[in-house]
Amino acid sequence: MARQWILASQEGFEKSLVYQDNISVPSAHQLGPHEVLVKLYAASLNYRELNIAEPASINGTITPPIVPGCDGAGTVEAVGSSVHDFQPGDRVITICAPKSPDDPQGDDSPCTILDVPVCLGQGVDGTLRSWGTFSETALVHAPKSLDWLRAATLPCNWATAWNALFGLKGTEAGPDSWVLVQGTGGVSTAVLQVAAAAGATIVATTSTEEKATRLKALGAAHVVNYRTNSNWGEEARKLTPGGRGFDFVIDIGGNQTLPQSFTAVRVDGIVLVVGGVGEDAAPVPVISALIHTCVIRGILAGSRNQLRDAVRFVDEKKIVPAIDDVVFELADAKSAYRRLKKKKHFAKVVIRIDHPN
Incomplete structure (x- = not known):
């Protein structure tokens, strides 16, 4: 039997998240022409998951029940009659907005708040489940x-x-870029690792020496403590050549x-x-x-082709994405939400859904 979490409402994740462990595994015979059946082995959380569970979500309302989560990885178990890019046994990861264009320069943005009807875990069922049926456009091949x-x-x-x-x-980043x-959240550590592999010089901000050490291990050349230096932007700028400032500032x-x-x-x-x-500010x-x-x-995630490019880059550069010290099991996903909300994590909060045979 399959297992999953659903959002039964938008009253905050403590009230809204409901665990179900006696769900029938989807049948391959029920797949639509462009659908793919995936056995999921892992998922990870984003701050959007916290927002979506709230009653006044910036992401908008949902129509419950819905399986939350947009990040997941697993294997293809079956494909619909018109699916050509995937076959059983393929390793895949999901993409947030299945109907977004491949080309980010197209008429539609890769993913916006108004995309509620098509975003995983928001308009369609997401990744906090052991088995799932996804549109073929919701998947790309995994590294x-x-x-x-x-x-x-x-x-x-x-x-992102x-x-x-x-x-x-x-304006692409390269060896001459600063x-x-x-901080040490999922986006910041991902940018740090990608930028370091591209040869850029990275300065990171954090609040503790322990985190500073970890950021340097991931590739940061310098770390500025924002708790002991309220004017950390100026302090960081002084580190750049001639104090000129940064080519890219990733504001989270x-x-x-x-x-x-x-x-x-x-x-x-x-x-x-x-x-x-x-925190709230003017x-x-x-x-x-x-x-x-x-x-x-301003950007919200990336296009399908950008995710494919990131996957190729990870394989080419042999990058090992940073993850949090605590790994949660699917049944304990609510605790993963709590850790994310309290900002106790380093890098990405991850959930193990199943162990491969």
Whole structure:
């Protein structure tokens, strides 16, 4: 029998998450022409999962019950009659927005808040389950070099990292680039690892010496403590050649961190707005871009092709994505949510769904 979590409502994850362990495994004979049956071995969590479970979600309302989660990894067990890119036995990972275009420069964005009807774990069933039927467009081939837990970290954060560093044509990161990342969450550590493999110089911010040591082990050249230095943007900027500032600033805190991000960025550099996990703060006006003469670029995840590029890069560079010290089992997913909400994790919170034979 299959196991899964569902969101039965949007009253916060403590009330809304319900575990079910007596579910029939989907039948291969019931697959639509473009559907794929996947046995899932691992999943990982994003802050969106916390938001979606809330009553006033920035992601919008859902129609429960729905299986949460957009990040997962597993093997193809069966395919529909019109599926050509996958076959039984293939290792796959999911993609957040199955109906997003392959090309990020298309008319539609890769994934937006308005994509609720098509996003995994939000409009259609997601990855916190042992078996699942997915649209073929919800999958890409997994890296050959990674185990299940690390493969399951890629769909959202690593697509975001790739989009941030290589998504804007003509400004791709490379050996001459300076990149500033904030904290030790999933997006920041993914950007750090991708940027380091691309030869860029990375400065990271954190709050403890223990985390600073771990960030340096992942490739950070310098670490600035934002708790002991409230003007960490200026402190980080001093580390760049001639104090010119950063080519890429990855902002994950939103209004709380944007003022320091603008302080850190160089003239014509890019502030990537990729999250809003910071504490509530006064809105930062867009006019800040004029004052600091920089580019503001907001992104939500990445396109299918960007995720494929990230997968190839991981295999080529033999990157081992960082994961949290605590690995949760599927039945204990609610505890994984708690760890994420309390920000006790390092890198990516992962959930083991099953053990391969």
